[in-house]
Amino acid sequence: MRLPLAGPTGWPGDHPWLTAAVAAAATAGFSALVQWPVWNQDMDLSAVNLAVSVLFVLTGLLLHREPGQHGVAWALMLAGLIRSLDFVDGWSGPPWALYTEMFGAADRVLGAWAILRYPNRSLLRHQRVFLILLVIWMFAGRALIVVTSRPQWTGAPASSWWLTLDADQSLNNVLNFVSNAGEALFVLVLLVLLAMRLLRTTGLDRIVITPIIVAGLVAVVAAGTSATVQALTPLNGTPGGVYIVEGSLDMTVPLAFLVAATQRGLLLRNMTGLIASISADADIGAVRGALRSALYDPTLELVDLSVPAPGAEEPGDLDAEPADRMVEFIRTEGGSPIAVVLADPVLARYRPLFDAAVQTSGLALQNAQIQAQAAHEKLEQVRASRARIIDATLAERRRIERDLHDGVQQHLLGLAAQVTAAVSRTADPVAHAAFLEMRDGLREVLAELRDLAHGIHPAVLTQGGLGPALEDVAERLPLPVLVTVPATRASPAVEATAYYVACEALTNAVKHAGASGVTITIRITDAELTMEIADDGVGGVGGAGTPGPGTTGQGLANIADRVAALDGEVTVVSPAGAGTRLEVRIPCG
């Protein structure tokens, strides 16, 4: 997957390094040429200026690759060139002093514009008003200074081209003061505007513009300080070091733009790594979290469209959002939507980043859906096999009960009858006593065998259904049990489960709840069997596993297990002192 740092813009995309080298060489040549006289006087200053110019031009070139930033790119390149042009007055030709006097600060205005705008596509209204006023103030003020002065007054050679209308020293002093004071005020306002931008920006924008704004603040302070020093020192008496320091600090601006561009690349790599780390077993929540942290947008919402969500997440609400949200659908390869991303519109400027994140999230979500599908199929298989096991176990118990009844029990009965016959036919008192003992022993064995067979599986349940089976259980209990069961039969497994649950509940009612009566009500439909068992005992049975004063937790856990094995549900209502009601629902078929 190719993830371009910025969208392709054609120029200077084809040979970026060559373009950069040519531009750098041309800028360096231009800078060296215009500063030629300064070069001889103050080599350090010229070198700093040259470096600043080249850096600005290169940064401009780099920004030119970003969509919507051509203006900023050109402004930076122009500022870089103008920066060196500031020192063109070193040449003693007639036009240069006038140019420097009038346009010496043009690079600052361009820089301020670039810093205030980037990475937006336009300025805010108050920013635009500020810059227009600044430009008007600067050029009007400087024009007024020029028309009320002679070139010598500004330290320029007398031969310079000048536009003197009315040379008036005192008026010129006043205008100079007003102009400088106004410009100082603009500098302060600019500082406030930059600080406001920093504070008001959120998410990725903040990460990207922080170095630029900081560098802008540094540059503005440096320019302000430099201007103050110039104003306080005699004409042409400003130490060259001031310009060197200012120039060096100015270099932070293009460097900050470079840092921002690099940071975008790093963010992209971090983001893809982060998304990849969660993609293995991601659910919608994990993907949402990853997107939020990767895109630095805590307000980001990811809404699952594969499951219709109730309430607030209905599509109707999504339509209401786009005014202040960026909306992007995540789709399968077939084009059907899986989820929708609602994000901070700031991310529109980080389209490649955002698209990559959304694309990766889509893969993760599709993966999760496939896994969920597989898990669902697995679960269905387990369910089917469990149902088969339950049926097989039940069939086995019925077979054992039948074998005991028809085989062992009949055989023993036959022996018992033979022994009884022998009793009456023997005259020998010893043998007679032995036969009687044998007969009594056989009777005990038969009684035990009958209980055993009944415990394995009550034949009456198979033959008569739940009604007769539960009535027989009720017969043996020392309390009245009202059994209401329809004649309708359910499947053997459902009947067996209902039977054992009822037995367990009745045992609990007798042994633990101290009940004086129990009602069992069963309803059977094609879809399900419902059974309600209510006693009037002590109640107070907690959830499964927490034995209350009434029935034991273990008994309830057994009931819950048996019912759950058939995908049924058990509800226990057991307020202390007010009896226990057990509601069981078992799906049929």
Next chain:
Amino acid sequence: MRLAIAEDSGLFRSSLRLLLEASGAEITASVGSGTELLAAIKADPPDVAILDIRMPPSFTDEGITTAAELRARHPAVGILMLSTYAELSYANQLLDAVSAGVGYLLKDNVTDIATLMDSLARVSVGETVIDPSIVRSLLQRKRRPSTIDGLNDRERAVLRCMAEGRSNLGIAKDLSISPRTVETHVTGIFLKLGLDQADTENNRVRAVLAFLRPG
């Protein structure tokens, strides 16, 4: 006494035959299923037919359907059902299918030859017999205070005998009291339980059992 046996377990059938013949009974037929029994006694019905409750082909309630069929074809033949199930629901099923001259006995009790022969004799004269162990277990239950608890000990003993299907004379003999006293107790029981005095002997048992049934 002339008897016919339908019992699918060969060993039990032959042992039972041995036992009954030793006690002086005449076995007119000894077969393995209900249909065979109906065919075997067609020409020469016995006094009582002994049926296993669980027989081929269905191995469920074959004995009960055979009993109903037998009663329809030969109303005079008494029926004694032998069963390994001690549950009341089977006895109820039998009594629903056949009213008088019928008995429900646990197979275990064939080892008590006196009870077996007594039951056969009573069934043959039209009485109704329920296995004493079933009746005992019913009477042992703690019932609602308003019903059986209202009876005194003597009345409860009479009721148990009634439930076992004994006549007033039999109860008198059993409890060593005069038949007149038994009649007084029976009237007392019926009054206390709100039962109809005009019922016949066999309906007395059914009424008692109906009372003993759950609910």
